[in-house]
Amino acid sequence: EADIYQTPRYLVIGTGKKITLECSQTMGHDKMYWYQQDPGMELHLIHYSYGVNSTEKGDLSSESTVSRIRTEHFPLTLESARPSHTSQYLCASSEPGAQGETQYFGPGTRLLVL
């Protein structure tokens, strides 16, 4: 079982509010990822990090920002939430293995912006 956690699991918030979605892993993985998934649609990578103080934007443009001050922690922030940000946000981490990398996913945060 993966030791990767996300809080909150569900969030309903009004337009214009600042929100931070938390993601933590206790596996010591250097690589971490944020994905956005709309209902019935595929996951899209919005941010990734290959280690402390390293962050990159993913394939899908996002107004969110991330930080990686500690290995275990990779929070995602929206400065001013909008209804278009309503989605599920999934955090993952990975480690290299003999046959390639396996990604471990958190339970996700379902965000609804009113």
Add this chain to the structure above:
Amino acid sequence: KNEVEQSPQNLTAQEGEFITINCSYSVGISALHWLQQHPGGGIVSLFMLSSGKKKHGRLIATINIQEKHSSLHITASHPRDSAVYICAVRRAGTASKLTFGTGTRLQVTL
């Protein structure tokens, strides 16, 4: 057109049936992943393949690199197998980033 296509999009089966989910991709890859997503949203990695075939319990995954195609088989399906099954590929030269299919929603009934 998505780089990763899955079929079928939805699948309903009766308990005990043999199930096949297909994945085709259009890019060069270094590995292909099969993932399972339950209604609560959590995702579990089932297989990572770069060639041949892997088996874990009632699940079997195969890949044909030349044909750019992979299949996930479930033998003796059970209602607890009901979930969305997602195919994802790691494009050659991209280290860790994955490209995902839209998933196949499987419902197994009694």
